[in-house]
Amino acid sequence: MTTAAELLAGFAAPAPEARPMMRWWWFGPDVERTDIVRQLKAVADAGLGGVEVAYVYPLSTVEHPFGSAEFLNDLRFAADTAASLGLRFDLTLGSGWSFGGPHITAETASRRLIWDVREIGGNALRIGIEPRWPGEELVAVYLGEGSLQEPPISFERLEAGDGAVLVDAGRSPRLVAIAWSAPTGQQVKRAAVGAEGPVLDHYSKTAVLDHLRAVAEPLVEAVGAERIGSVFCDSLEAYDADWTSNLPGEFRARHSRDPLDELWKLRFDAVGADLFRAEFYETLSDLFEENFLGVIREWSAQRGVPFRVQNYGVPLTRLSAYASVDIIEGEGWGWGGVTQTRWAASAAHRLGRDIVSAETWTWVHSPSLRATPLDLKGEAHEHFLLGVNHLIGHGWPASPARSGVNLGRLFYASGALDDRNAWWPAMPALAAYLTRLCWLLRQGRPVADVMLYLPSADAYDVLGLAQGGSLDLWRTARAIIGDAIPAAIRDAGFDFDLIDDRMLETLDPATVASTGPVVLPHVERLPESVHGWLRAVCASGGTVIEVRSEAATSPTDDSSWRVITDEELAGALRATGNPDLRVEPASSDIGFVHRRVGDVDVYFVANAGAETRRFSVAPRASGSHWQLWDPQTGRVTEEGDAGAVPLELAPYEAAVLVLGDGAASVGSAPEAGTVTAGEHPLGDGARPWTVAFPGEDASPVALPHEWSVDRPYFAGTATYEHVFDATELWGDEPPARVELDFGEAEPVRAGDAAERGMRGASFRAMVQPPIREIAVVTLNGVECGTLYAPPYRLDVTDSLRPGDNVLRITAGNATAAALAAPNAARSLEADVAASHEQYGVRFRMQDVEHAADGLRSGLLAVPTLRWEASR
Incomplete structure (x- = not known):
């Protein structure tokens, strides 16, 4: 795609490969084939692109355990059904997370170091060395002069033999430090029946090959590699895993010395400890990169299947390790910060990968069944602003059809994003919207001027359990960087990518110098090789900006290497060149990403906040013509000559700005220069509104109408109807354009009931909409569209007729209303209790008690007709 016209054609009818997918949780993992067919048809009908199968804890008696022939046959049936519906079918290479199971032994289970530190006096001692737990192994014993309050600055290694260590008499006080290796003991989280067991040692090739033989091979053989879109590894959550049995030998091979002589430096500070x-x-x-990522990638490549990974967390992994996977995936929203998604997208950009996937909606509007299409849209925008262009929804609980008070199966956390939701009629429109944007954001190459250096050396110094920290390099580096630096980069009108030491070595300093500055965030330890590379950037005409918490004590005159404070960063960045996109007036709610496609520049601009923003944008990209494209319709909405572009974005609304030297589609934009000629609220007059609930006759109702007052546990749709006389409103001459306006979404304020129930990184749109949660609008029997997000306005011009017009609005609420019902809650509690009784506590439902917090249903405003006439 090299011209605006070609891009617009693809934007209007994007390729199906860009459709969002859903993680499909199989509980138990028993599933009925009738339910498989029903659910996959619902996935396809909603405009989704496929499923990623995940096998998790049981919610009923399991007849066919994980790995059984019946289970594998059901998996093949599901893959065949997906293929017949044109759906992509991805496989997770293990139950729950992290990988492991009954095939993992004490020798191949994840391991950790445990330190036993004691203060002793000057007397000689014999210390018995006996394992306390099965699988524990002695690594090394150290003795140093000092105390717990004043630790030694050096240690000598003591030899152990015959189950004891001998400590000679010496000066007092002294410390004995004993390093043990032990299994972490971690079991596979949320495991299906038959998949229980220890988490494997991700640093061990033997452990990984054992897992591939025992678990991955049967899964892929059962389904058939040709039916698989990708094989997947979910979150790396092998907590505390900082050891493997062959580590001393591997360290010696890389560094030509015995690490056991210095292992105490993990626990104590000393010269050279860093x-x-x-x-x-x-x-x-x-x-980890060689024996886990590399081994699985080679295994999957032999079968012709891409390997998709969320490469962050524990075991300890680097950003640059994404080079060892096929499809890069992130997780987590927060476009202004250093999220796991930013980590993944940065790797994809710097490695030249076209697709950046993201686990999306992980904690959306907890608890289950509270998430709305507006929540999904708002969080998806956050991912797009982070560089993502493929969405994997989290997720779709495999469940029998809803019956009576039983709502069916729910995942312990996150949304239940399936056709049980009363708002599901809006899903095809939302899916089409997201597909257009995913497709567009795959075209060309990303533009991210600023490179934000990951302070790995500083992170290593505080990393690890021995220092009271974590083993998560992303998390530790993010804490060092802080929030102010990435926020300043975005506020200055630039985008950025993270870069680590190994990835940096692959980049040409001259090329980097020509694209933008390198920012060093609170860096204390800079490897000499990195320092040399940065100097080469400066020598090539580039800029290095070193950010410190306080002003430099000895300012430098070198304009190519500046030392500044956090507060000075935005100004310093603007001084290096024109911002990629200048926003006036500035707002921290307005974000953008930029793609360069041939001679065309594409900007995705989003309002990530809860208030309408009116502003203009001045892109750095040149072009004689600009257009605004609507992701909801795939059409051009406005166009003009080069210069500042005025925008008005409602809460959680986005637009696409395209710049080039010619129009994408002549005549595709509406005529400019319209003026409001009149308006009419549809709540007054002699003709009343009526409302009809399923199975009931229509009855008069006054708007605003909130049915949760009288029907607090009703989850579903209700149809409102109103008749108005168009001739009475504007006479015999129809207006140029007529719009139905439901009103504004009001921001949620701190302390509002709708704010309660937030959990961790749970996303929710912080507004009170006039429609709860969707409205399917039909005028005179013609469907005009579905509203689910601001602005709550719809063009109804083409459906009008002279005289009486029949307006029908079918509203759908959140199915959490039914979850809040006492009988539904008891049914859910009984299912959970039965699972715990039979299979143990593998999960706990979260936030169910908050299902009704701030919940409202119905039409909460009086719709207004507004009409325009051409000047």
């Missing part, structure tokens, strides 16, 4: 820690953790990262 260097040793970096080498130690780099060795762990190497082993």
Whole structure:
């Protein structure tokens, strides 16, 4: 795609590969084939692109355990059904997370270091060395002069033999530090029946190959590699895993010395401790990349299937390790910060990968069944602003059809994003919207001027359990960087990518110098090789900006290497060149991403806040002509000559700005220069509104109408109807354009009932809409559209007729209303209790008690007709 016209054609009818997918949770993992067919048809009918199968804990008695022939046959049946419906079918290579199971032994289970530190006096001692738990192994014993309050600055290694260590008499006080290796003990989280067992050692090639043989191979053989879109590894959550049995030998091979002589430096500070820690953790990262990512990628490549991974967390992994996977995936919203999604998108951009996938809606509007299409749209925008262009929804609980008070099966957390939701009629429109944007954001190459350096050396110095920290390099580096630096980059009108030491070595300093500055965030330890590379950037005409918490004590005159404070960063960035997109007036709610496609520049601009914003944008990209494209319809809405572009975006609304030297589609934009000629609220007059609930006759109703007052536990749709006389409103001459306006979404204020129930990174749109939650609008029997997000306005011009017009509005609420009903809650509690009684506590439902917090249903405003006439 190289011209605006070609792009617009693809935008209007995007390729199906860009459709969002859903994670499909199989509980138990028993599923009925009738339910498989019904649910996959619902996935296809909603405009979704496929499913990623995940096998999790049981919610009923399991007849066909994980790995059984019956289970594998059901998996093949599901894949065949998906293929017949044109759906992509992805497989997770293990139950629950992280990978593991009954095939993992004490020798192949994840391991950790445990430190036993005691203060002793000057007397000689014999210390018995006996394992306390099965699988524990002695690694090394150290002795140093000092105390717990004043630790030693050096240690000597003591030899152990015959189950004991001998400590000679010496000066008092002294510390004995004993390092043990032990299984972490972690079991597979949320495991299906038959998949229980220890988490594997991700640093061990033997453990990984055992898992592939026992679990992955049967899954892929059962389904058939040709039916699989990708094989998947979910979150790396092998907590505390900082050891593997062959680590000493691997360290010696890389660094030509015995790490056991210095292992105490993980626990105690000393000269050279920072260097040793970096080498130690780099060795762990190497082993993970080689023995887990590399082994699985080679295995999947032999079968012709791409390997998709969320490469962050524990085991300790680097950003650059994404080079060892096929499809890069992130997780987490928050477009202004250093999220896991930003980590993934940065790797994809710098590695030249076209697709950046994201686990989306992970904690959306907790609890289950509270999420709305507006929530989904708002969080999806956050991912787009982070560089994502493929969405994997989290997720779709495989469940029998709803019956009576039983709502069916729900995942313990997150949304239940399936056709049980009363708002589901809006899903095809939302899916089409997201597909257009995913497709468009795959075209060309990303533009991200600023490179934000990951302070890995500083992170290694505080990383690890021995220092009271975590083993998550992303999390530790993010804490060092803070929130102010990425916010300043975005506020200055630039986008950025993260870069680590190994990825940096692959980049040409001259090329980097020509694209934008390199920002060093609170860096204390800079490897000499990195320092040399940065100097080469400066020598090539580039800029390095070093950010410190306080002003530099010795300012430098070198304009190519500036040392500034956090508060000075935005100004310093603007001084390096024109912002990619200048927003006036500035707002922290307005974000953008930029793609360069041939000679065309595409900007996705989104309002990530809860208030309408009116502003203009001045793009750096040149072009004699600009257009605004509507992701909802795929059409051009406005166009003009080069210059500042005025925008008005409602809460959680987005637009696409396209710049080039010619119009994408002549005549595709509406005529400019219309003026409001009149308006009429549809709540007064002699003709009343009526409302009809399923199975009931229509009855008069006054708007605004909130049915949750009288029907607090009703989840479904209700149809409102009103008749108005068009001739009475504007006479015999029809207006040029007529719009139905439901009113504004009001921001949720701190302390409002709708704010309660937030959990962790749960996303929700912080507004009170006039429609709860969707409205399907029909005028004179013609469907005009479905509203689910601001602005709540709809063009009804083409459906009008002289005289009486019949307006029908079918509203759908959140199915959490039914979840809040006492009988439904008891049914859910009984299912959970039965699972716990039979199979143990593998999960706990979260936030169900908040199902009704701030919940409203119906039409909460009086719709207004507004009409325009041409000047």
